[in-house]
Amino acid sequence: MPRDILTSVMARSAQKVLIGRSGELDRLLGVLDAAAGGLAGVALVGGDAGIGKTRLVGELCDLAQRRGIVTLIGQCAELGDALPYLPLADALRGAAADPGNPVGRAVEARPVLQRLLPGGDPGPADATAGALAQQRLFGSVLDMLAEVAADRPVLFVFEDLHWADRSTRDLLVFLTRMLQRERVCLVGTYRTDDLHRRHPLRQVLAELQRLPLVTGIELRPLGDDEMTEYLSLLSDTFGSEGNDGIPVGGVVERAGGNPFFAEELLAAAEDHTRLPGTLADLLLARVETLSDTARQVLRVAAVAGRRVDHDLLRAASGLADLPLEEALREIVSRRLLTTGRDGYAFRHALLQEAVYDDLLPGERTRLHTAFAELLAAEGGSPAELAHHYLASHDLPAALRASVEAGRLAVELGAPAEAHRHFERALELWDKVPDAESLARETRPRIALASAAAAADSGDYHRAVAQLRRLREHLDDPALLARTNERLAYYLADADGDREEMTRAARDAVGLASESPLLAQALATYARTLYYLYEVGEARATAARALEVARATGAPDAETSALVSLGLIEEETGSAARAEELLARATVRLSGDLSIDLRARFNHARVQYERGELRAAAEIVEAGVELARETGLTWSTFGTDMRFLQYLIHYADGDWDAAERLAAGFGVRVGTRAEATLSSFALFVEVGRGRPGADERLRWLSRFWSDELVTYMARAMAAELALWRGDPDTALEHVDAIISVLEPFDPGLIRIAATGLWALADAGRSGERADDLLRRARWAAANGLGGPRAELGPEGRAWLARAEAEWHRAAGTAVPGVWRRCVEAFGSGFVYEEARSRWRLAQSLLEAGDRDEAHSEWRRALAVADALGAEPLRGALTELGRRARFTEPGDDASPRPLAALTSREREVLAHVAAGLPNREIGERLFISQKTVSVHVSNILAKLGVTSRGQAAAVAHQEGLTATSPDGQAPARPGRRASR
Incomplete structure (x- = not known):
C-alpha cells in the first residue's frame, strides 16, 4: 500500500478514538441529556487552534445522531462579518439536503428562513426590514427549533464563533436567553488564542457564561501520556526514529499537547520533511511536498475560503477534469482537504490561513479577481463579491457590491452587517468615479440607510453621529428634512438630548413640503412634544400630521398621529375619546408593522385602564395573533402585547392562563426587554407564593435602574416582603420606586397604597403615612401637563385602597372604607377584590359584626382557593383561626392542613x-x-x-x-x- 494512503488510513483510524477528552465529552453529554429531558442548555467549547474542538464536537454529533437527535451544524468563516447568519444558513442548507431531517419541513413553513437558503428569494423590501426583520427572523428560528424539538430533541452546533458576524452573535444570545424547557442543546466552539482584548466575542462570552443555562468547557493541552497514546494510533513507527533522526518522543515534546500540531509533525517526519519551528511553517512544508499542480490547486482553494465548490474550483484553477482530479486525489490522500457533499474543505482552518498568507501579492489579487468574475457570472452573494472585489482592488465593483450587500442585509434582518456594508461603500465613494451611477443611489441616501441600519442594530450613538455629519453637507431641503426627522426619531428612541431632538423635529417640519415626508415629520414632532409634556402643542401638531397624512396618502404617519392623539386624550381628556381614536388607528394595517402593533397595544391598554377587561382581551388577542402571523412575537410591541395579555388574565382571575403565558417569560434575563417581560411573571408568582419568585427577583435586580422594571419588579418585591412579615424591606422598595416615578404617574397610587400597607403592618402612622396618601391623591388628580380629566376604575380602586390603608395605619379604619375598596375593585379585578374583603372582614370583626365578617371571610377564602393564592389563603386561615371561623362546607374549626x-x-x-x-x-x-x-x-x-x-x-x-x-x-x- 502506498505510504500516503497508509498514512491516511492510520489517521482515520486514530480519529475514531477520542483520547484525553472523556471528561469534556461527559460534560457535553450531560448538557445534551438534560436538553433531551426538557431543560434547554448551551455549551461553549473554547481552546487554542488545533487543540481538538472540532474533533470533540464531532464525537458529540455522532453520538447524538445515533440516539435519534436532530443535528444541525453551522460553520462560521473568516468572511463572517460580511455574510450575515452564515452558520445558520449553513445549518439550514444541510438540513434541507437531508430528506429525513424534520428541520427541512419546518423551514419550508417559514419564508423568512427560506431566504437564507441558496436561491432563496429575499422578497421585496417591506415594512419588516432592519430591526423588525431581525426580530422576525429570531422569532422564526426560536419557533422552528421549538416545533422540531416537540417531536425530537435538537442539537445545534455553531463552529468557530470567533469568526461569527454580529447578527449571529445576537442570535446566539437571544436563543440562549429564550430557550427554557424546549428540548434544544446549543453548542458553540471558539478559539481562545484569537480572542484579543477588543474581540467582539469576548463580551458575548462573558455575558453568556454568567447564565446557569450555559456550560463553559475549555480544552487543555493533552498530557504527554495522552499524546503518546494518540501518536501510537497514528503511526506504526512508534518507538523508532523518523528519517530526520527525530524520535516520536521528540514530536510529543515539541507538540506542546496540541494534537493537530503533533499529527503534522509526525506526518512531516514520515514525508521526509524538514521540521520547522512554527506550525505555519510546518504546514507549508507539508504543502511543498505536493506536486506542482496539486500545490497550485490548494492555493486556489485557499482564496475561496475554508470551503470551495468543486465546479468553482475547477473554473478558478483553469484545469481540465483529469489533471484536477489527480491533483485533488493527491491533496485529499495527504489529508490537507476533505471531501463534502458538493466540494472540499480544508481539514483545519489553520492550514487554509497558512496557504493563503503564503500567496504572493500579485497571485492573491489575480485569484480574487478570478473568483469575483466567476461568482458574478453565477449570481453570487453580493457580500462575498464585495470581499473578492476589495481583495482584487476593483474598487468600483466593490462599491457596487457593498451597496447591494447592505440592501440585502437590511431585508434579511442583519442591520449590523448592513451598516458595515454601507459604511464601506461610503469609504470608497470619493475613490471611485461616477459612484452614484454605480450605487444607483445618491451618497446622502446611502448615509441615511447606514444610519438607519446602525439604529436598528441598537447603535443609536453611531446613527446620531452620522446624521449630524450628514446634515452639515446637505443643501437639498427634502433630504435635510428627512435627515432631521430621522435624527429626532433616533434621539427619542435613545432618550437623547431633548432640546436637540425637538429642534431637529421642528426643523424637519419647516423644511418639508406638503408630502408624506411632511406628515412623518409632523408625527415625529408631535411625539417629541409629548415627551416634553408640551401637551397643547403636541395635540395641535398631531392633528395637523393626521390632516397632511390623509391628504398625501401616508397611512403610516396617519396611524402614528392617531396613536399620539389617543395618548394625549387619555392623559388630558376622555378615556372614551382616547379609545375611539385608537380604535380608528387599528381599522386597517398601515404598511408599517411596528406602528400597527403599537396602535393595537395602546388600544387594548386603554380598554384595560377603563376596566373593559373583556374588550381589552379581544383586542390584545388579535394583536398577539398579528405579531405571531408576521413572525414578530419577539418584537418590542409583540412582547408588550403578551405581557398585557398576561396582566388581563391576572386581573380577571384566570391565573392558570397567566402562568401558561409566563412559562415563556425567561428568568435568566439579560436585556431590558427580557427584564420587562420577566417582571410581569412576578404578579402570579408572588400571588401564589411560588418559590421561583426569589430567583426571578435576583436576576431582575440588575435592571432596577430601569423605571418600568423598577416599578413592576420592586412593587412585587414589596408585596412579597409584606406577605413574609417584613414591612421595613417593603418600604425600601416603595421608596426606590417613588424616586423614579413622575409625581403625576398613576402607577404611584398603587405604590403609595403598598407603602401604607407596610406602615399599617408596622403600626406606624404620622407624617410618612400622610406623605404617601398625599402623593396618591395628587397623582389621581393631576396628569401630564395639568389636572387629570379622568381616572380609570383601577386607579380609583387603588386610591380607595390607599385611603383605607392610611386609616388602618392611623387606627381609624371603619368597615365603610374597606367596603368602598371592595366595590371599587368589583369591576373585574378578582384578586384585589378578595384582598379587600380580607381587610373588610378584619374591620367588621373589630366593629363587632361577626356574622357579616364571617360572610366576607368566606367569600375571600373561596377566591383565594380558586386562584391558588397561598399567601392570601394563609392570612385568611390565620384570621379564621383567631376568629374561630369555619371554612366553607366545614362544621368545625379549620382543618390542620389549612x-x-x-x-x-x-x-x-x-x-x-x-x-x-x-x-x-x-x-x-x-x-x-x-x-x-x-x-x-x-x-x-x-x-x-x-x-x-x-x-x-x-x-x-x-x-x-x-x-x-x-x-x-x-x-x-x-x-x-x-
Whole structure:
C-alpha cells in the first residue's frame, strides 16, 4: 500500500478514538441529556487552534445522531462579518439536503428562513426590514427549533464563533436567553488564542457564561501520556526514529499537547520533511511536498475560503477534469482537504490561513479577481463579491457590491452587517468615479440607510453621529428634512438630548413640503412634544400630521398621529375619546408593522385602564395573533402585547392562563426587554407564593435602574416582603420606586397604597403615612401637563385602597372604607377584590359584626382557593383561626392542613409515605435543602416536633402520596396548566 494512503488510513483510524477528552465529552453529554429531558442548555467549547474542538464536537454529533437527535451544524468563516447568519444558513442548507431531517419541513413553513437558503428569494423590501426583520427572523428560528424539538430533541452546533458576524452573535444570545424547557442543546466552539482584548466575542462570552443555562468547557493541552497514546494510533513507527533522526518522543515534546500540531509533525517526519519551528511553517512544508499542480490547486482553494465548490474550483484553477482530479486525489490522500457533499474543505482552518498568507501579492489579487468574475457570472452573494472585489482592488465593483450587500442585509434582518456594508461603500465613494451611477443611489441616501441600519442594530450613538455629519453637507431641503426627522426619531428612541431632538423635529417640519415626508415629520414632532409634556402643542401638531397624512396618502404617519392623539386624550381628556381614536388607528394595517402593533397595544391598554377587561382581551388577542402571523412575537410591541395579555388574565382571575403565558417569560434575563417581560411573571408568582419568585427577583435586580422594571419588579418585591412579615424591606422598595416615578404617574397610587400597607403592618402612622396618601391623591388628580380629566376604575380602586390603608395605619379604619375598596375593585379585578374583603372582614370583626365578617371571610377564602393564592389563603386561615371561623362546607374549626401551601402539602404527602428528603426532592424536582426547609415549615405550622407526628396528621386528614389534594401530586412541569 502506498505510504500516503497508509498514512491516511492510520489517521482515520486514530480519529475514531477520542483520547484525553472523556471528561469534556461527559460534560457535553450531560448538557445534551438534560436538553433531551426538557431543560434547554448551551455549551461553549473554547481552546487554542488545533487543540481538538472540532474533533470533540464531532464525537458529540455522532453520538447524538445515533440516539435519534436532530443535528444541525453551522460553520462560521473568516468572511463572517460580511455574510450575515452564515452558520445558520449553513445549518439550514444541510438540513434541507437531508430528506429525513424534520428541520427541512419546518423551514419550508417559514419564508423568512427560506431566504437564507441558496436561491432563496429575499422578497421585496417591506415594512419588516432592519430591526423588525431581525426580530422576525429570531422569532422564526426560536419557533422552528421549538416545533422540531416537540417531536425530537435538537442539537445545534455553531463552529468557530470567533469568526461569527454580529447578527449571529445576537442570535446566539437571544436563543440562549429564550430557550427554557424546549428540548434544544446549543453548542458553540471558539478559539481562545484569537480572542484579543477588543474581540467582539469576548463580551458575548462573558455575558453568556454568567447564565446557569450555559456550560463553559475549555480544552487543555493533552498530557504527554495522552499524546503518546494518540501518536501510537497514528503511526506504526512508534518507538523508532523518523528519517530526520527525530524520535516520536521528540514530536510529543515539541507538540506542546496540541494534537493537530503533533499529527503534522509526525506526518512531516514520515514525508521526509524538514521540521520547522512554527506550525505555519510546518504546514507549508507539508504543502511543498505536493506536486506542482496539486500545490497550485490548494492555493486556489485557499482564496475561496475554508470551503470551495468543486465546479468553482475547477473554473478558478483553469484545469481540465483529469489533471484536477489527480491533483485533488493527491491533496485529499495527504489529508490537507476533505471531501463534502458538493466540494472540499480544508481539514483545519489553520492550514487554509497558512496557504493563503503564503500567496504572493500579485497571485492573491489575480485569484480574487478570478473568483469575483466567476461568482458574478453565477449570481453570487453580493457580500462575498464585495470581499473578492476589495481583495482584487476593483474598487468600483466593490462599491457596487457593498451597496447591494447592505440592501440585502437590511431585508434579511442583519442591520449590523448592513451598516458595515454601507459604511464601506461610503469609504470608497470619493475613490471611485461616477459612484452614484454605480450605487444607483445618491451618497446622502446611502448615509441615511447606514444610519438607519446602525439604529436598528441598537447603535443609536453611531446613527446620531452620522446624521449630524450628514446634515452639515446637505443643501437639498427634502433630504435635510428627512435627515432631521430621522435624527429626532433616533434621539427619542435613545432618550437623547431633548432640546436637540425637538429642534431637529421642528426643523424637519419647516423644511418639508406638503408630502408624506411632511406628515412623518409632523408625527415625529408631535411625539417629541409629548415627551416634553408640551401637551397643547403636541395635540395641535398631531392633528395637523393626521390632516397632511390623509391628504398625501401616508397611512403610516396617519396611524402614528392617531396613536399620539389617543395618548394625549387619555392623559388630558376622555378615556372614551382616547379609545375611539385608537380604535380608528387599528381599522386597517398601515404598511408599517411596528406602528400597527403599537396602535393595537395602546388600544387594548386603554380598554384595560377603563376596566373593559373583556374588550381589552379581544383586542390584545388579535394583536398577539398579528405579531405571531408576521413572525414578530419577539418584537418590542409583540412582547408588550403578551405581557398585557398576561396582566388581563391576572386581573380577571384566570391565573392558570397567566402562568401558561409566563412559562415563556425567561428568568435568566439579560436585556431590558427580557427584564420587562420577566417582571410581569412576578404578579402570579408572588400571588401564589411560588418559590421561583426569589430567583426571578435576583436576576431582575440588575435592571432596577430601569423605571418600568423598577416599578413592576420592586412593587412585587414589596408585596412579597409584606406577605413574609417584613414591612421595613417593603418600604425600601416603595421608596426606590417613588424616586423614579413622575409625581403625576398613576402607577404611584398603587405604590403609595403598598407603602401604607407596610406602615399599617408596622403600626406606624404620622407624617410618612400622610406623605404617601398625599402623593396618591395628587397623582389621581393631576396628569401630564395639568389636572387629570379622568381616572380609570383601577386607579380609583387603588386610591380607595390607599385611603383605607392610611386609616388602618392611623387606627381609624371603619368597615365603610374597606367596603368602598371592595366595590371599587368589583369591576373585574378578582384578586384585589378578595384582598379587600380580607381587610373588610378584619374591620367588621373589630366593629363587632361577626356574622357579616364571617360572610366576607368566606367569600375571600373561596377566591383565594380558586386562584391558588397561598399567601392570601394563609392570612385568611390565620384570621379564621383567631376568629374561630369555619371554612366553607366545614362544621368545625379549620382543618390542620389549612395553613400549608400547595407545595408543603405535596412534601407532607411524601413524608407520610416514609420517603427521605433526597427522594422527595427527586420526585418533586427540587433540591434536598429546599425539601428540608419545607419540612421545617410544616412541623412549625402543624405544631408538631417530629416527622412521625406530621405523618400521623397527614394520615388523619387523608393526605397520601398518591392523593395530596384529592388528586395525583402535581409535577412542576404540569402546575402551570392545572
